[in-house]
Amino acid sequence: xxxxxxxxxxxxxxxxxxxxxxxxxxxxxxxxxxxxxxxxxxxxxxxxxxxxxxxxxxxxxxxxxxxxxxxxxxxxxxxxxxxxxxxxxxxxxxxxxxxxxxxxxxxxxxxxxxxxxxxxxxxxxxxxxxxxxxxxxxxxxxxxxxxxxxxxxxxxxxxxxxxxxxxxxxxxxxxxxxxxxxxxxxxxxxxxxxxxxxxxxxxxxxxxxxxxxxxxxxxxxxxxxxxxxxxxxxxxxxxxxxxxxxxxxxxxxxxxxxxxxxxxxxxxxxxxxxxxxxxxxxxxx
Numbered sequence: 001x002x003x004x005x006x007x008x009x010x011x012x013x014x015x016x017x018x019x020x021x022x023x024x025x026x027x028x029x030x031x032x033x034x035x036x037x038x039x040x041x042x043x044x045x046x047x048x049x050x051x052x053x054x055x056x057x058x059x060x061x062x063x064x065x066x067x068x069x070x071x072x073x074x075x076x077x078x079x080x081x082x083x084x085x086x087x088x089x090x091x092x093x094x095x096x097x098x099x100x101x102x103x104x105x106x107x108x109x110x111x112x113x114x115x116x117x118x119x120x121x122x123x124x125x126x127x128x129x130x131x132x133x134x135x136x137x138x139x140x141x142x143x144x145x146x147x148x149x150x151x152x153x154x155x156x157x158x159x160x161x162x163x164x165x166x167x168x169x170x171x172x173x174x175x176x177x178x179x180x181x182x183x184x185x186x187x188x189x190x191x192x193x194x195x196x197x198x199x200x201x202x203x204x205x206x207x208x209x210x211x212x213x214x215x216x217x218x219x220x221x222x223x224x225x226x227x228x229x230x231x232x233x234x235x236x237x238x239x240x241x242x243x244x245x246x247x248x249x250x251x252x253x254x255x256x257x258x259x260x261x262x263x264x265x266x267x268x269x270x271x272x273x274x275x276x277x278x279x280x281x282x283x284x285x
Contacts, residue, residue: 010200010259014269016193018098019043022075025096030056037071043263044219070094077101077131100191105135107187111158112136122162148176156183163191164221198228205232208257213238214272215261222261242275
C-alpha cells in the first residue's frame with residue numbers, strides 16, 4: 001500500500017530580507033547600467049548566483065577586474081580595506097550589506113572604544129566573520145566550545161557573534177567565557193531571521209517523520225538549521241535541490257517538514273515541495 005506525505009513548510013523558509021534586498025539591488029543596477037560587478041558571490045547559493053549571471057551580474061575576484069560598471073558589495077559585509085581601495089579607484093559602489101551586519105560592525109567598534117579585548121563568536125574563514133574582524137585592529141575568533149575553554153582569563157572583554165550562529169552554541173560559549181572574563185559585555189548579534197527560523201525548526205522537527213532542509217552546502221545558516229533539526233529529529237537531511245532527495249528516506253514516513261536557509265530562493269523550495277508531494281511512500285501497517 002502507498003500514500004502521499006503530509007507536508008509542512010516552515011512559515012519563513014528561504015530568503016531573509018537582507019538577502020532579498022541585495023538580490024533586488026543587483027538586478028536593478030544591472031538593468032540600469034547594462035551590468036554590475038559583484039565582488040564574490042552575493043550569497044552562498046549556486047542557483048542564485050547562476051541566475052544573476054544570466055542577468056548580467058558578473059562575479060569578479062578583484063577590484064582590478066571592475067571596469068565599466070558599478071561594483072556591488074555583498075550581503076555578508078566588506079572589509080574597510082576594500083572600501084578604501086574602491087574609493088582610490090573611484091569606483092561606483094552599490095552597498096548591499098545586510099543592515100543587521102552593519103549593526104554588528106557598529107557594535108564591535110563601540111566595544112573597541114571601551115578598550116575591551118574583542119571576541120567574535122563565529123566560523124573561521126567565513127566572509128561575514130572576516131568583515132567583522134576587519135572593522136577593528138585585533139579580535140579573537142571563537143568557533144567552538146573547545147576554543148572557548150582554551151582561552152586564558154581576560155580582565156575586560158566585549159563579545160559579538162556572527163549573525164547566523166546557532167543560538168545554543170553562542171549560549172554555551174558565553175557560559176564558559178563568563179567564568180574567564182571579569183568584566184564581560186556581550187552584544188547578542190544573532191539576527192532576528194536566524195532566531196526565528198531556528199525557532200520554527202524546533203517546532204516542526206519533533207512533529208515530522210522526516211525533515212528536509214534546503215540550501216547550499218556552502219551556506220552557514222543552512223548548516224545551522226540542519227544542526228538544529230538533527231538534534232531534534234535524526235531523520236533530518238540537507239539537500240541542495242529536489243534531485244538530492246532519496247525515496248528511501250521516507251520508508252514508513254507519513255509526514256515531512258521542510259525549511260530552508262536564508263539564501264535559498266522560493267522556486268527552489270517549491271520544487272522540493274512538489275517533489276515530495278509526488279512521492280509514493282509505504283504506509284505504516
